[in-house]
Amino acid sequence: MIILDVTVMNVALPRIRDDLGFSATGLSWVMNSYTLVFGGLLLLGGRAGDLLGRRRLLIAGVTLFTVASLAGGFADTPATLVAARIAQGLGAAMAGPSTLALLTTTFTEPRARMRALALFSGMASAGFAIGLIAGGLLTEWLSWRSVLFINVPIGALISVLAMRYIHEPERHPARLDLLGAATGSAGAAALVYGFIRAASDGWRDGYTVGSLVAGSVLLGTFVLVEARTAQPLLPLRLFADRNRAAAYLNFFLGPMAGMSMFFFLTQYLQDVHGYRALSTGFAFLPMALILFGTTRLIPVLLPRFGPKPMAVSGALLMTTGVALLTRLGVDTGYAAGLLPSMLLMGVGMGLAFAPLNVVIMTSVPPADAGAAGGVLQTMQQAGATLGLAILVTVFGAASRDAAAAGAAPDHVLLAGMTDAFTASALIAATAVLVALSFRREHGADGGTEPA
Template sequence: MSEGTLQKPVLPVAAADPGHDARPRPEPRSRPGLALAIILTCQLMLMVDATVMNVALPRIETGLHFSQSSLAWVLDAYTLTFGGLLLLGGRLGDLYGRRKLFTWGIVLFTVASLAGGFATSAAWLLAARVAQGVGAAAAGPSAIALLNSTFTDPKARVRALSLFAGMSSAGFAIGLILGGVLTEAASWRWVLFINVPFGLVAAVLAPRFLKQPPRHETKLDVSGAIAATLGVGSLVYGLIHAASNGWGQTLTVAPIAVGLALIGTFIVLQGAAQHPLLPLHLFRDRNRAAAYANYFVGPAAGFGSFFFLTQYLQDVLHYSPVRTGFAFLPMATLVFTMSRLIPRLLPRFGPKPLTIAGTVLLVVGLAGFTRVGEHTAYFPGLFWPMVVMGLGMGMAFSPLMVVIMHSVRPEDAGAAGGTMQTLQQTGVSLGIAILVTIASNSARSHPATALLSSEHAALTAAAVFAALTVLVSLTFKKVER
């Protein structure tokens, strides 16, 4: 047995699905519609938590005494843990059962949400956000694998995956709306408490209505998981430290260098591992590789910009939390609407035209936000970029999940889904960290207009990131209908 791996334990026949007693539990009835509803609800909950805190950040900053630069950790503590452990979560699902891991992941996420709602210090809240990320990393890749095994008919699978992708993208915008309503009506603590009833219902229903996919022989690549998680975490720490302390300090440069070295080590380890967390052969298909690339860069641009748009709306335009949340309603509506249309459009046009059109619209929407000023009215100054960006995100990202998962082998479903979500969450974390650094540098250079200058600089950088997704989209090859 190689160092850093654990052999799969030998389980008795009666324990083929962990958590059973000596009598095997009967297989759940075939209820694909209900199974889809459970999976989509859980995915929405996990994605909402990546942004639901955004609108509440000003009040969290005051209530728990965060500094302006450290406030980004309220978001990154979740997305970093979520993204860093997703690959390991996919392999644990193969090892111990995807339904089992999905259920326990939701339970941990729910308990951590409850604990975070009672936080009385910054450290307490960040610890709860880390625990939420661990639970999400356990549930996330298993959710995709469960979806893939539930819907075996190609057309039904495309519809289910498109809805899943739309829920993932719309969840970010829905989180902003929900966060605004709860913060205004109650307090910021309810953006965490709201997860509890949904999590409990999902944890009860999942074992009853989700079928257990077949397991696959595997090992746990512990050394790879450690290198990936610490590498991304160190890189993001260095970038956030640069935002508050500049680039000339050891605590800025050293973590970034260590992070890049660990990420490089992780890739080398995956090439040599017999059971890698990240099977490199998943990138041999050109369309899948392009989809993975855009799942990394796209969230860095689109979702990273939400961090600054919410602060711009509240701090510059003086919107209330609830008004800030509902400002994103056109975007959320159009993202989800496009996800319903993708199953019809994708077979007709293929991924290339859709993703090119979507990424171009994403660039245009972000560029529109850079033109807003201190007295910009919502109509039309903010409304039209919201509409264009919503159309762009729906067209650019919904086809990607179908491209990634449509032809993947069953034994690679967990790893493929985990890789996709890892790139998405890592893109969000790195995107926020880089944009915070750019915004802080701009604020120091223009002290007289620090707030507005920093917002414009960050959103301009987000538009540049989005332009990279256009270039990646051009590499898609045409496919037959």
């Protein structure tokens, strides 16, 4: 539900603009307000779950997310909808890390835990594509408001079942690192805002530069605070293990490369091939299905091969899939041109990134599970946001050059997409290099031991 809400609104944006009277620039905040709060507060949400109770924070976060979805569905002004999206982001930041930590502490037997974490990864990864499908279905059959209302029964069911079936794990009484919370959350939010601003206003914009500089300084301060705090918000020992550190880095690089497929192919299918919103969503269904199917094999493959061969082969497949997209043309068909890339990306992402959940979450002590989950989701969110900002900048420069040369609108779009997919392939290739740094080890836990 949390990941799906990142993309489910994309398809509904034109209807929202017409109904509520958003300006062209203001419309972007329907997406950015959620991303900004969600990405900026994940670290705090993860550590708060460790200290205050993960079950409690999960239920509180899901309840807030559900109420905010209901309020957003009834919004009659742009400000009301953006406020509801901010509240959704806060609820998601509370519930997301606690979800991952609860899976880790609930399933104590290694193989059962691996299956649970692999299923979690498959649901989260498939959520991006399913969001496009669900958004298209609900927007075309009902209205854009139903995209928010659908969260209400799901969220209510989660809360009821969580209260009945989920047991609160052992809490670790401690003081919340308030200085770390302030500097870390503000720094992450400033960086996310800077990336968002770069995508819309360019890297030379004063607010872009100021936000990125402020975010970097705040995060530098945050690291110094964490190194000297007895009970840190982010235990730096999480990065002491080589496999875990490499997994975190690839959780940053993977979404950077993968976001290009969703963002640019959606435009390509609609603007060049004339797909409707619903047809565009279903075009991504094969990739979602094969990605989910691949993650179901992780509990079998990971103990046998370890993280290194899977991460390397997955990143290579992902790089190949993105590289093939650089050959798209105006007349490229779906079956011959797009489908092979989508299938390669689906298998590649499943092999490369589903094991990373297991590598990270099975090698941390239970007291740090919430913090570890918060860092994981922060890396994923920041990678997606930064990747989109970089790729949109590359796209804009190439498309402007093509337009200045007198190219037709379709060719202008393709020129920008080709350069963006080239940059995306280079990012994916970097993930291959990081994957090569994994230790070649075997074991039921994916080849890692606690640092």
